[in-house]
Amino acid sequence: MLLGATGSIGASTLRVITAQSDRLELVGIAAHHKQAELATIARQFGVRHVGLYDSAAHSAACRSADFPAGTKFYGGASGLSELATLPEADIILIAVVGTAGLQPALAAIAAKKTIALAAKEILVLAGKFVMAAARASGSRLLPVDSEHNAVFQCLEGQHSSAVRRLVLTASGGAFRDWPIDQLSAVTPADALRHPTWAMGPKITIDSATLANKGLELIEAQYLFGLQPAQCQAVLHTQSIVHALVEFTDGSLLAQLCPPSMTFPIQHALLYPERATTSTDAGLPLDRLLSLDFRPVDEQRYPCLRLAREAMISGGIAPAIFNAANEVAVAAFLEKRAPFLAIPQIIEQTLSRIKIFEPTSLDHVLAADTEARQIAHHLLSP
Numbered sequence: 001m002l003l004g005a006t007g008s009i010g011a012s013t014l015r016v017i018t019a020q021s022d023r024l025e026l027v028g029i030a031a032h033h034k035q036a037e038l039a040t041i042a043r044q045f046g047v048r049h050v051g052l053y054d055s056a057a058h059s060a061a062c063r064s065a066d067f068p069a070g071t072k073f074y075g076g077a078s079g080l081s082e083l084a085t086l087p088e089a090d091i092i093l094i095a096v097v098g099t100a101g102l103q104p105a106l107a108a109i110a111a112k113k114t115i116a117l118a119a120k121e122i123l124v125l126a127g128k129f130v131m132a133a134a135r136a137s138g139s140r141l142l143p144v145d146s147e148h149n150a151v152f153q154c155l156e157g158q159h160s161s162a163v164r165r166l167v168l169t170a171s172g173g174a175f176r177d178w179p180i181d182q183l184s185a186v187t188p189a190d191a192l193r194h195p196t197w198a199m200g201p202k203i204t205i206d207s208a209t210l211a212n213k214g215l216e217l218i219e220a221q222y223l224f225g226l227q228p229a230q231c232q233a234v235l236h237t238q239s240i241v242h243a244l245v246e247f248t249d250g251s252l253l254a255q256l257c258p259p260s261m262t263f264p265i266q267h268a269l270l271y272p273e274r275a276t277t278s279t280d281a282g283l284p285l286d287r288l289l290s291l292d293f294r295p296v297d298e299q300r301y302p303c304l305r306l307a308r309e310a311m312i313s314g315g316i317a318p319a320i321f322n323a324a325n326e327v328a329v330a331a332f333l334e335k336r337a338p339f340l341a342i343p344q345i346i347e348q349t350l351s352r353i354k355i356f357e358p359t360s361l362d363h364v365l366a367a368d369t370e371a372r373q374i375a376h377h378l379l380s381p
Contacts (some may be wrong), residue, residue: 003051003080003104004028004095006037008200009118012220012261014041016178016269019279022341024269028083030074031099033057039066048072051083051139053100081107091269093144094119097202099322101192102126109139116268118144118214120219124322125220125368129361141223142268147216148223148257158247158361160225167244168216169236171196171259173208175233180300186339188332196239196259201378205329206303206343209342210296214307215325218318221311228311233304235294240283257285302343310350315357316367323371324349341379349374 004010010031017024030051036060038050051074055239058075061067076085077100084092084104084357090323092108093116094101108115110133117123123130134141138357143149147168155163174193175183191208193203199207206212209278210364211234217231239259246252255264283289303325310317328345331337337345349371357362 001028001049001087001089001092001096002026003030003084003092003101004097004118005041006031006034007095007097008203009093009095009261009265013095013265013269014045015279016266017045018264018293019277020052020270022034022265023275023343025089025095026175028086030080030083030096031100032097034317035061035064038246039064041069046234049074049083049086052074053077065257081177083274084108085111091116091263092096093269094122097146097200098300099125099279099326102130103210105130107132109137110139112139114140114142116142116144116265118265120145120148120215120239121322121326123222124215124220125221125268125319126361126364127318128358129364131222135293142271143150143223144261144264144268145216145219146242146257146264148220148243149267150241151220151245153254153255153267154243154245154345155224158245162247162249163224163226163230164226164246164248164250165230165232166220166226166244167232167234168213168220168234168295168310169239169243170210171207171214172235173210175208176237183300184338184340188335191332192338195237201333202326202329205332208305209308209329209340210301210348211303211325211329211342213296213309214304214311215322217307218311218321231311233238233296235296237292239289240289241291241293256283268326277298303346306350308342313355314352315355316364317355319367320355320371321346323368323377327375327379337379345375345378348378362368 025047028049033054035057057255062073062350081104084107091114097117099121102122192204213233218232241254244252260280310321324346328342
C-alpha cells in the first residue's frame with residue numbers, strides 16, 4: 001500500500017517495486033488530488049484500490065474512465081484510513097506530505113500492519129501517541145527517511161543503552177554557500193535548486209532552512225527512544241553518509257550510499273532481507289571519494305535552533321513548530337512571504353502558545369490548529 005504515490009517518495013517507491021516485482025506487489029495507492037497520475041500508476045501496476053484525499057478529485061476519479069475496470073475508490077481522510085487497513089496489504093508506506101498521514105498511520109497501527117514511515121511530521125506531531133499505539137498493537141515502524149533508515153541499520157543488534165549519540169547529516173540545501181546578507185532576496189525558484197537531492201517542493205524548502213533536519217531530530221528522538229541531547233546534526237555536503245551513531249565506547253558506525261531514496265525504501269520494504277540487486281548503482285569506491293563534515297551555523301539556519309528548542313521544551317512545542325513551518329513555507333512558495341520570514345513566523349507562533357504536556361491526541365490536534373491560525377494571522381497584511 002502506497003499513500004503518497006504521486007510525490008517524489010512515491011516515484012522512488014514505484015521504481016523499487018518495478019525492480020523487485022518478484023517480491024513486491026502494489027495493492028493500493030493514494031494521493032491528494034492528482035487523479036491523472038494515479039490512473040497511470042493504477043494501469044501500469046494493475047492496482048484496484050485508489051484513494052484521493054481531495055473531495056473534488058475523488059468525485060472526478062469516480063467518474064473517470066482512465067482507471068482499470070473494477071477500481072474501488074476511497075475518499076478523504078477516512079478513505080485513506082480504510083486503505084491503510086486493507087487485509088491484503090502487509091506493508092503500508094506512508095509518504096503523505098504534512099500531517100494528513102496521521103490518521104491513516106494510526107489506523108494501520110491498530111490493524112497491526114507494518115508501517116514504512118516516510119512522513120516525519122506524523123511523529124513530530126504525535127510521536128508520544130503513535131509510538132505508544134505501536135507498542136500496544138505490536139505494529140512495526142520501519143523508517144524510510146534516509147537518515148533514520150541509516151540509524152536503524154547502524155543500531156541493528158545494538159542495545160539502546162550503548163548509544164551515546166546519533167548524528168544526522170544535512171546537505172545544507174540551496175543556500176549553504178550563499179552570503180547570509182543575500183538570503184533576504186532569494187526566490188522560491190532559488191530555494192528549489194537542491195544541490196544533491198531531487199525532492200518535492202515543501203521538503204526542498206525545509207532543506208534550505210534546515211527545518212527538515214530539526215523535524216528529523218525530533219522524529220529520531222521518538223523512533224529510537226533517545227534524549228534531545230543525544231540527537232545532533234552536522235553538515236555533510238556530499239550526502240553520502242546519511243547518519244552516524246556513536247556508542248559509549250567511542251566507536252562510530254556510519255551508513256553510506258548514494259543520495260537516492262531507492263536505497264532506504266528498498267531496505268524498508270524488504271526488511272529483514274536484503275535484495276541481491278539494487279535499483280540504483282552503489283558507491284564507486286574505485287574513484288576518488290571525499291567526505292566532508294562541518295558544524296551547522298545556526299545564524300544561517302535559525303530553524304534548526306528553533307526545532308532543537310522545541311524538542312527540549314517537549315509537550316506540544318514540536319507540533320507548534322511543525323504547523324507554523326508548514327504555513328510559512330506555503331506562504332513563501334506562493335510568494336506571499338519572504339524566505340527569512342519562515343523562522344520569524346515559527347518563533348513568533350511558538351512564543352504565543354503556552355507549552356504543556358498533552359494527555360490525549362485531541363490536545364495535540366488542537367495545538368496544531370491553534371498554531372496554524374496564529375501563523376496565518378502573522379502572515380496577514
